Amino acid sequence: MLPSSPLPPGAVIGIIGGGQLGRMLALAAAQLGFRCHIFAPENDSPAFQVATQRTVASYTDYDALRGFAGKVDVVTYEFENVPAETAAFLAGRVVLAPGVAALQTAQDRVAEKTFISGLGLPVAPFAPVSDERELEDAIGRIGRPSILKTRRFGYDGKGQTRIDGRKNAATAWAEIGRAPAVLEGFVTFEREISVIAARGWDGEIAIYDVPENHHENHILRTSTVPAGIAAATARRAREIGGRIIAALDYVGVIGIELFVAGDDVIVNEIAPRVHNSGHWTMDACSVSQFEQHIRAICGWPLGSPERHSDVVMTNLLGDEVNAWRKLAAEPGTALHLYGKAEARRGRKMGHFNRVTPRQA
Numbered sequence: 001m002l003p004s005s006p007l008p009p010g011a012v013i014g015i016i017g018g019g020q021l022g023r024m025l026a027l028a029a030a031q032l033g034f035r036c037h038i039f040a041p042e043n044d045s046p047a048f049q050v051a052t053q054r055t056v057a058s059y060t061d062y063d064a065l066r067g068f069a070g071k072v073d074v075v076t077y078e079f080e081n082v083p084a085e086t087a088a089f090l091a092g093r094v095v096l097a098p099g100v101a102a103l104q105t106a107q108d109r110v111a112e113k114t115f116i117s118g119l120g121l122p123v124a125p126f127a128p129v130s131d132e133r134e135l136e137d138a139i140g141r142i143g144r145p146s147i148l149k150t151r152r153f154g155y156d157g158k159g160q161t162r163i164d165g166r167k168n169a170a171t172a173w174a175e176i177g178r179a180p181a182v183l184e185g186f187v188t189f190e191r192e193i194s195v196i197a198a199r200g201w202d203g204e205i206a207i208y209d210v211p212e213n214h215h216e217n218h219i220l221r222t223s224t225v226p227a228g229i230a231a232a233t234a235r236r237a238r239e240i241g242g243r244i245i246a247a248l249d250y251v252g253v254i255g256i257e258l259f260v261a262g263d264d265v266i267v268n269e270i271a272p273r274v275h276n277s278g279h280w281t282m283d284a285c286s287v288s289q290f291e292q293h294i295r296a297i298c299g300w301p302l303g304s305p306e307r308h309s310d311v312v313m314t315n316l317l318g319d320e321v322n323a324w325r326k327l328a329a330e331p332g333t334a335l336h337l338y339g340k341a342e343a344r345r346g347r348k349m350g351h352f353n354r355v356t357p358r359q360a
Contacts, residue, residue: 003095003201006299007073009033012052013294014072014094016059016086018045020338020348021078021274024282026050028290034298039068046339047078059086069093076252076297080106080272081153097201097251097297098272105248106272109151109182119247121240122266125185136169138183145186148172150179162186187266189259193227195241196278198253198292200302206292207241208285208305210234211313213257213277219346223277223313225284226360229260236265244270253278253293276315276348283334283353284311309355321349332356 007013013029015022018040026036027050037053038045048054053071057064059082069075074095077087080103087100105115110128117123127138129148139146150159161167161175163183173181192215196208212227213220227234241256244267248254255275257268278289287295287303295302316323321343327335337350 003074003299007034010035011073011298012037012071013298014039014068014075015047015051015078016040016075016082016090017078018042018047018054019078020046020340020350022047023050023338024290024336025076025078025274025293028288029294031291032294032298032300034294037068037072039065044341049339059083062089065089066093074297076293077103078273095297098254099249099251102248102250102254102272106270107152109149109269112270113182113184115247116244116267116270119243121243122264124187124266124268127183129181129183132169132173132178135173135181135183139163139169142183142185147184147186148176148181149184150176150181152180187259187261187268189261189266191227191229191260192268193229193233193237193258193260193265194223194275194277195237195256195258196253196275196281196289197238197241197245197256198289198296198302198305199245199250200296201251201299203246204302205242205245206302206305207238208278208281208289209307210237211277211280217346219317219348220276220315222315223280225280225307225311233260233263233265240265240267248272252296253289276351277313279336279351280311280313280353281305281307282336283355284309307358309358310360311356312354314352314354315348316350316352318345318347318349319343324350327352330354 012035014037016039018038023046029036035052038047038051039055055068075090084104113126125142129135145164163172192213198206210227211223211225214222253274255271259266274289281288284307334353
């Protein structure tokens with residue numbers, strides 16, 4: 001189902017998921033005069049605090065989904081683990097963006113790798129694994145070290161384990177819960193970067209500058225723009241992003257994680273949503289990734305992705321959020337807190353952007 005015309009201010013945007021990304025999408029939508037209706041199963045969802053309407057129900061409660069679809073003009077989602085059946089159910093009743101096909105591709109790591117390699121783009125060697133024997137065979141072909149990942153529902157390092165010379169297949173298989181998986185060859189990389197790209201219903205594409213990302217314990221710690229990479233590497237990354245988003249017939253903002261290994265840019269994974277490594281756009285660009293996503297799904301012209309400042313985005317994890325007073329007093333620092341009640345270890349509680357005049 002496609003929109004017949006751009007949605008006017010005052011229309012209602014439905015967002016599946018009530019976390020911090022849904023919250024920031026709702027805030028961006030409000031700036032453009034839209035209202036948001038959040039659908040999430042948790043009563044204390046942070047996005048509820050900034051939305052005009054809410055539905056608290058399971059993502060498989062089809063009666064609740066039917067009622068939700070009847071109250072909104074377009075539906076999007078803030079995380080990629082929305083059940084594909086839920087997305088398909090909604091797509092038959094209301095405009096949905098991004099579409100079901102993009103969601104299904106990103107939800108399954110084997111489908112994702114197959115899709116990307118089918119475009120002629122570089123990915124790490126990979127093999128599907130459904131049992132311990134297949135894992136042993138895959139290790140024999142791909143070698144060690146390698147990374148075993150569940151095919152579905154992994155993020156921030158969850159659902160994966162490294163296989164090196166000391167770990168056998170049985171141990172690795174048990175560590176991921178004996179779930180359907182993919183074995184990936186280990187990539188020796190110099191830098192991690194990402195592409196934040198947007199595409200509208202008319203095929204218009206806008207791509208932001210490439211951030212350089214630093215992870216700690218598999219969780220994004222910082223994104224720095226400009227990245228410390230050659231101009232040719234940045235162009236290649238942006239080209240890859242443009243090819244992927246067009247091939248998916250995607251509408252909205254997508255995050256694409258990549259490795260830089262010498263002269264090669266290797267695709268790691270795609271996220272069919274606004275992305276943590278794009279949070280810097282909130283203070284270093286006139287149009288943030290969140291506003292861009294709202295513009296795209298509502299049929300508005302895309303905004304310029306041009307960056308007016310250099311910036312380092314830093315995630316606030318767990319009790320680091322207690323430094324809010326100090327951070328709020330720092331010149332050139334923009335603080336964004338997510339309204340979460342409990343500061344658990346490793347939980348993303350907010351982020352801050354340190355902005356400086358653009359140098360390049």
